[in-house]
Amino acid sequence: MVKVGIPRALLYYEYYPMWRAFFDALGAELVVSESTTKDVAASGVARVTAETCFPVKIFMGHVISLIGKCDFIFVPAVRSMEEKVHNCSKFLGLPDMTRAVIPECPPLLEVDIDMEKKRELYSSVYALGRHFTWNPLKVRRAAKLALQSHGEYKARMVREGKTPSEVLEGKSEQRDGSSSVALVGHPYLLYDDYVNHRLISRLEGQGVIVLTPEMVSQADMKQATHELAGGSYWTYEDEVIGAGGYYIKKGVVDGVISVMAFGCGPDSVMMHILDRYARRERRPYTCLTLDEHTAEAGLATRVEAFIDMVRKRR
Amino acid sequence: MKVYLGIDVGSVTTKVVALSSDGQVLSSVYLRTEGKPVQMVQQSLSEIRQRLQGVPIAGVGTTGSARYLAGVMVGADVVKNEITAQAIASLHYVPDVKTIIEIGGQDSKIIILRDGIAVDFGMNTVCAAGTGSFLDHQADRLNMRIEDFGEIALESNNPVRIAGRCTVFAESDMVHKQQLGYPLEDIVYGLCQALVRNYLNNVGLGKELLSPIVFQGGVAFNKGIVRAFEEGLGIKTIIPPHHEVMGAIGTAFLAEEETSQNGNVTKFRGFEVTEAKYATSSFECKGCPNQCEIAQISLDGKVLARWGGRCDRWERVD
Structure with a gap:
């Protein structure tokens, strides 16, 4: 089974159930990094320039902690979640920054999420799914399940x-x-x-x-x-x-x-x-x-x- | 008459007051902490002991950044943060106070009060520029005693503008101004203005500074800073009589409140603590990858308290 590493940082808390549903449906095994520790933070801080923020440094620490434990690391680039609403540049360039500061990291699984460019969004999600299957219907099903899980996760926190x-x-x-x-x-x-x-x-x-x-x-x-x-x-x-x-x-x-x-x-x-x-x-x-x-x-x-x-x- | 002790162990100075139940400061001690909080608490308590000559203590409160350490050492009835303690003391001397400016060794605070209740406060964020340490360092570089700083600043007629956003930049700016030949007093007052500018633009940002304004903390000794504040705000400030020990006074008042609710029983270990053999030590916890540095204080080989852990593994002391 292909192992996909998920750094327990940045957007993890926002979207983890969505990601889990997607990769589960495609038959991948998820490896989530452990909670942040002093070592995780220190290894991230040592790599990244001072101008980025602490959460990004923590993220890099989590990526480093996943080296050797998985075949891929999932690093999405969330560009925009609705029209004319923009994301911080550190989120836009997260995969590139990860590769630049941690050259030894396993290959990244990337996906561009940009709600302003719906058509490209579909091809980006299919490209992500293609690492696991050539069947576009299977990817489509995984994406549907992912969205459903996300909705349930958010609704449950409001409800309960x-x-x-x-x-x-x-x-x-x-x-x-x-x-x-x-x-x-x-x-x-x-x-x-x-x-x-x-x-x-x-x-x-x-x-x-x-x-x-x-x-x-x-x-x-x-x-x-x-x-x-x-x-x-x-x-x-x-x-x-x-x-x-x-x-x-x-x-x-x-x-x-x-x-x-x-x-x-x-x-x-x-x-x-x-x-x-x-x-x-x-x-x-x-x-x-x-x-x-x-x-x-x-x-x-x-x-x-x-x-x-x-x-x-x- | 009952007597309460207030102990304020700050980053730079240690303050202890003996307060009577009618709010009179019977005695106060103001020492540099010099990185030795345990010894300084003992030293200041033994001075207070001599001056009080056997008057019993009805309650003790601690505050300041070493409030937990001091609290464990002496057996405090109340351990309170500096902001609350400062506000309580200020309200006692100026009941209608609306703004408290407090500048200490490594932090500066603003407390906004309305109708005798704190409604907002602010502290310096991530750097110590704009605090007593800033002036301390500059005085050191100018080869003068910090005690003389204020008097020299008052002689200035044409203050020099110095970049005070950061201590490191202030130094290079100050050296530059010295080399251009500006007189010392103008540079010194320029530094005072830089500190005040820094305070008003950072700590006081967006806050409504209404009169009466009480200025307290060790830095209120500095007449140059007082002048710079009054020029900057266009309002007179009130400097209370015991401005440098206000935190200690506040926590003594809180000790009175606390013990009166607890049937007038104090947890104070007595002045014997001045001779007790406290030992502080630290170790690295190996329980998880965090490797927290745990600090502990013990008395006669018995651990009294521990700090520094990210979990509560070491917090329980039997």
């Missing part, structure tokens, strides 16, 4: 109020506490315990119920993004502005914490939009910035102070 770590990794989060906080940001920051210094458990340890973007329906997030920013410009804007805006507007939580990677261009704009909105609506809000230099002590102080403030303000 679950996080990706709960669904994908069998964790279970605390459901009772004396206050509640919405944690918004990209899943690769929220659910990688190494990157965020166990942020969710840290909050739960202080008696806080944590709500995340995945628990908000697509329609609600879209609407909030529209109200705050006049619609998305960036792919994955909904999980920041949409979810943050929704939680602030609804007032179902006592405060909102957003998480961004240091040096992230798109996020730096989104965080400002959220900050202004929270201020206007008079809701407690703070933004945490993470990178490989983030010290646990500084993060702990900010989180503790924010929770104190939220409780006093209520």
Whole structure:
């Protein structure tokens, strides 16, 4: 059986069930890299130039950790998920960057996802499937199953109020506490315990119920993004502005914490939009910035102070 | 009268206050931490002990970046983050305070309060430019004592603009300005303005700085910075009497609150801690590929607490 490596980083938390269904249907075996560790992070940081972001460095670390464990590594280039909505250049060039910084990595399985070029999207998916079968109908079936799994995954998290770590990794989060906080940001920051210094458990340890973007329906997030920013410009804007805006507007939580990677261009704009909105609506809000230099002590102080403030303000 | 202790162990200085239940600072100690938090806590506590002459302690609180370490050492009733502690102390001296500017050794904070409640706060993000350490280093390079820095800055009439975004760039800019022949006082005040600019544009970004503004933390000793803030904001700042130990005062107030809810029983180990033999050590955990560096503090061979793990494997101490 052909072994396909999946780095447990970046878009993994967003699309893993989709990828699993696709490769399963084509008879491939998936090898997912282990959770991020110090070694994984260090090996990625050592390879990539400083100008990229921490999540990309973590991704490269995961690719390195898969060397020798699989025949291929799946690295999609997600260019655009809807018309006139763009993705960060690091996602566009991810396969090329991977090859450039890790020349010794196994051959990459690539796919270009660009909803603005539907016709090319089909041929790109067929080209990916051709590594496993010459039968286009089989690829088509795999793609259908993949989309279906993705829909079920997303719907389940909204319906059951679950996080990706709960669904994908069998964790279970605390459901009772004396206050509640919405944690918004990209899943690769929220659910990688190494990157965020166990942020969710840290909050739960202080008696806080944590709500995340995945628990908000697509329609609600879209609407909030529209109200705050006049619609998305960036792919994955909904999980920041949409979810943050929704939680602030609804007032179902006592405060909102957003998480961004240091040096992230798109996020730096989104965080400002959220900050202004929270201020206007008079809701407690703070933004945490993470990178490989983030010290646990500084993060702990900010989180503790924010929770104190939220409780006093209520 | 009951007496409460507040201990604030920061990155650069260690502060201890003895606070009476009516909010009077009976005694305070301000020392450089010099990377030896355990010894400095012991040293400052023994000074306080001498000055108090046998007055019993009704409660202890700790804060600052070494708050957990200090808390375990002395047996604290409350361990609180710096932001909350600073805000509580400030509210005691200036009950209608709306903005707190706090600049310490390695971090700077802004706390926005409305009607006596903190509604927003900010801290410097990823770098220490715009903090006390920045001035400390520049003073070192100019071969002057940090204590004289403020007085010299006040003599300036034509401050020089210095790029203060980063300590490294500030140095090259400063050397350049020195070589062009600018007078020392103008360079020194230029540095003060650079710090304030940095603070207002980063930490204070997007925040509404309303009067009354309280300026506290060790850097408030520096008259040059005070002048630069007042010129930059166009508002007078209030510098409370014990501005450098506000965090310690705040946590002493919190200790009072905590013990009064717990039937007036304190967990304080007593002043004997000043003579106790604490040992700190560290080791690398081999439990998983993370190889966390675990630090531990022990007393007479018995481990009191451990830190530094990414999981809770070492957190339980029996």
